[in-house]
Amino acid sequence: MSNKPVLQEKDCDYSILTHVNLGMRIKDVPSGWALNLFDIREFIPVLRYEKECYIRIRGIISPCRIVINPRLFYKGKPLKNHLRDLKSKDENFKVPIEIKFNKRELDASLDEFNSDNINYIDTDLLVGKSYSSKGWGLSKDVVSQLIPLKAYDFMFPVYIDNIPAETRLNMQTRLFYNSVELSKELEELSKRDSKQRVDARIIFNEEYLDLAKKFKEGYKSESKCTICGNSLDCDSKSDKCFDCLDKEITVLKLKKILEYFKPSETFNERDLLDLGYTKGQIIILINKLEKYDLISIDWDGSFQLVDETTITNFIKQWG
Structure with a gap:
């Protein structure tokens, strides 16, 4: 399943335990699960890397949030058959998953990684149906600047219902925006060509917001904020x-x-x-x-x- 280096169990000094379900709404058992963020907080401290920020696309600025959803996938017919057997007996059964790792080394790697000083990240995003989903999955290139992916670039010892399992960890990372105006702009772009990509700047430092800079410099226009009625900055495409x-x-x-x-x-x-x-x-x-x-x-x-x-x-x- 992977060419990643294998972390030997003898080199582990810590483990976490979480539970997952067997897929009550699907006929077969799932091939993987989203992991409970609270249960895995000492393994993947998601809140350390999730961020509130802004995104600027075609001059429109919107507040947004980066959300991380760690997922674990397994390989092997014997394990899948075992899970099917469990489901046939009790589809509500919560399957225990134990993940072992070297906490000392992992914590050291996480402490060395610092994304707090990132001012912005430039990327391009597929238009698709982002006007409806209000977000995108972020590329590995972007995610690697926000999350210490190398710290998790191992095959960790994992036990699913006490059975050793070959697994793959996936850091699904998505960005969700909150702007009616941006949604309308993306919908118009989608009508013309849903496969096109748009340049985007994800902004973490407010000093890098063009809108903020112009606002502080005192540039005004005749347009008014649709919420508070204050004058907007000159040439702003935002209505707020x-x-x-x-x-x-x-x-x-x-x-x-x-x-x-x-x-x-x-x-x-x-x-x-x-x-x-x-x-x-x-x-x-x-x-x-x-x-x-x-x-x-x-x-x-x-x-x-x-x-x-x-x-x-x-x-x-x-x-």
């Missing part, structure tokens, strides 16, 4: 000002943190680090939430999201 775009991307960060902590629930930096956030990402996250009065910081350094009504209203207004 930078401040409203910033609030939209804050909603993405807020929704992500709400997956782990409820409004008014206390958490701290250690909790965020355990989820896979880097210290740099925590600073950005807290600053964004503080900017819009969505979080409070207690005297001991712990955090609390504000009340549920305020959170809900912010998401409803800017999401």
Whole structure:
């Protein structure tokens, strides 16, 4: 299945355990699974690499989010037959998967990799039906700048229901945008030629946003932001000002943190680090939430999201 180097079990010092289902909605058993992000957080700290950012296509700027979906595929008829037998007895059976690895070496590789200093990445994207899906799968060239793929370029010892398995790890990485205007532009392009590709700049540092630069320099046009009514920058193809775009991307960060902590629930930096956030990402996250009065910081350094009504209203207004 792969020419990747094999990591010997004797060289492993750690393992993780997760569970997957047998595919209740399909006739046969699946050939692989998306892995539970919480279960694998010490193996693949997904939150460390998922990012809220912007994308610029044909002069249109949209908030977007990069989402990582690690998947594990296996090979071998005996294993597949075993899973079929399990499914025939109980299709609700949760199959245990154990992945072994060298945590010390893996952590060292992850610590050496730093994507926080990337300002932007230029790429090209297939138009296709991106107007409908609101996103794209990213190429390996782009993903390798965001995730330390080389750290996972091994055949790890894996046991599926206690059976040694030959497996392949896949870091499916997608970018989703949030802009009606961009969707309309892509739909028009698709009508002309859905197989064409468009140049895109994925922007992580707001200083590199043309929109932000022009806004700060004070250039104005007669066009107004469709949300707040403020003047837009000159020649902007967006119908929203930078401040409203910033609030939209804050909603993405807020929704992500709400997956782990409820409004008014206390958490701290250690909790965020355990989820896979880097210290740099925590600073950005807290600053964004503080900017819009969505979080409070207690005297001991712990955090609390504000009340549920305020959170809900912010998401409803800017999401």
